[in-house]
Amino acid sequence: xxxxxxxxAWTQFLEYVKTKCSMTxxxxxxxxxxxxxxxxxxxxLEVPNVFVQEYLLSNYKSxxxxxxxxxxxxxxxxRFVIAAPQQRATPAIKMNPVESSEDHRGNRQEIHLNPQYRxxxxxxxxxxxxxxxVAMGVASRPGKTYNxxxxxxxxxxxxxxxxxxxxxxCLDHHKKLRIQYTTTEAFINELVGHLRExxxxxxxxxxxxxxxxxxxxxxxxxxxxxxxxxxxxxxxEALSLRGGQVVITSxxxxxxxxxxxxxxxxxxxGLVVHMGVPxxxxxxxxxxxxxxxxxxxxxxxxxxxxxxxxxxNVRQLEGAVxxxxxxxxLLGLQITEELVNKTLREMFQLIPCEKVTVEQILKSVAAVxxxxxxxxxxxxxxKEIALPRQVAMYLAKEMVNESLSMLGVSxxxxxxxxxxxxxxxxxxxxxxxxxxxxxxxxxxxxAG
Ligand code: ADP
Ligand code: MG
Numbered sequence: 439x440x441x442x443x444x445x446x447a448w449t450q451f452l453e454y455v456k457t458k459c460s461m462t463x464x465x466x467x468x469x470x471x472x473x474x475x476x477x478x479x480x481x482x483l484e485v486p487n488v489f490v491q492e493y494l495l496s497n498y499k500s501x502x503x504x505x506x507x508x509x510x511x512x513x514x515x516x517r518f519v520i521a522a523p524q525q526r527a528t529p530a531i532k533m534n535p536v537e538s539s540e541d542h543r544g545n546r547q548e549i550h551l552n553p554q555y556r557x558x559x560x561x562x563x564x565x566x567x568x569x570x571x572v573a574m575g576v577a578s579r580p581g582k583t584y585n586x587x588x589x590x591x592x593x594x595x596x597x598x599x600x601x602x603x604x605x606x607x608c609l610d611h612h613k614k615l616r617i618q619y620t621t622t623e624a625f626i627n628e629l630v631g632h633l634r635e636x637x638x639x640x641x642x643x644x645x646x647x648x649x650x651x652x653x654x655x656x657x658x659x660x661x662x663x664x665x666x667x668x669x670x671x672x673x674x675e676a677l678s679l680r681g682g683q684v685v686i687t688s689x690x691x692x693x694x695x696x697x698x699x700x701x702x703x704x705x706x707x708g709l710v711v712h713m714g715v716p717x718x719x720x721x722x723x724x725x726x727x728x729x730x731x732x733x734x735x736x737x738x739x740x741x742x743x744x745x746x747x748x749x750x751n752v753r754q755l756e757g758a759v760x761x762x763x764x765x766x767x768l769l770g771l772q773i774t775e776e777l778v779n780k781t782l783r784e785m786f787q788l789i790p791c792e793k794v795t796v797e798q799i800l801k802s803v804a805a806v807x808x809x810x811x812x813x814x815x816x817x818x819x820x821k822e823i824a825l826p827r828q829v830a831m832y833l834a835k836e837m838v839n840e841s842l843s844m845l846g847v848s849x850x851x852x853x854x855x856x857x858x859x860x861x862x863x864x865x866x867x868x869x870x871x872x873x874x875x876x877x878x879x880x881x882x883x884x885a886g
Contacts, residue, residue: 615651
């Protein structure tokens, strides 16, 4: 992308944001941002402080990706510089309570939750159904079901969305309970602030005694920070001892985190749930839902086309919807496969080719279910063979970039048999934990 196009893209981004947030929010968060440099494929933005940077990235990342250049890893290609103190504007920014001073503490209204991140806006599919229902369980009976609840999974799969949903639900339904939502970064910043001001005791007292529900996002950022870990562990333990509900998200399971064994043990002591990449149907549903929310309609066939090409995470899907809707609006064009090819081509290119083959899936399924590959390919109908065969079909549909008819050929079956198998497995998965576990180990084998 050329520099002048980037400038245009930034202006277009601001125009788009104006339609999405209040004038006050725009004045507070966006007006102070200055473009300092435009290069091919990168934009350098000057922000008055790190909170503006964080706000931009946590609330508008998908829109930034949609309008501005993106790096190969899908992150927006933006370099932030913090304005020198003498030039610093003093926007009337309302900070997250965790980052702000005493007067906000304990004030429920100040909890910084994304208004869109609610259970009602969370699309379910086999990959996230379990996590969503557990999160709903915890939200309806905090401290009484799974405590702590630990949600882990890759980037952009809806962990923060679920965490905020728990927060919203509790704010709406448990008015007497005191809720604290914090990102791990914000927790560390708060700790640093209190250490500097020698008021650490106050913070400890609050976390230990004055919070009923603690929601902590992205605990992986606590790794390699032993002092902060120690403080976190003490507060977390004290709160748990009082029966306070703790919900934690992370990009990896507790056992893979570089934290003390004791803390890991505590995290594993409750319920650990995994969120996976949504399957094709769920991705289509998410795309259509997100477009509908923005007042656009993506035809089913076009949504399938996009979902087949964007299968890494939901954030990318959201970025695709934003980009597509913005272009459709600006150019006054219907959303068609042609427009998709024009506007989303770059995003499609970012997605590496799917390397998993049907043969690999069959081998992995055969190993986990202790059957023979030849039986999976055959036509025996007994349960011991039919179920793993359907699992293989389900995984092939999700992971192999082939049409249903081609997959049918690989299994010596018709495309409707594959569809039927997928439906059956989806239904079974929601009720059968053993099956979910077996499928997870097939996936692990394939990933390894
Ligand atoms: P994570 O915290 O796992 O990195 P987020 O919760 O930030 O991911 O999700 C990234 C974006 O995708 C958010 O805008 C979120 O609303 C959206 N998203 C993720 N999963 C879903 C889902 N199942 N239904 C609707 N939106 C989703
Ligand atoms: Mg997150």
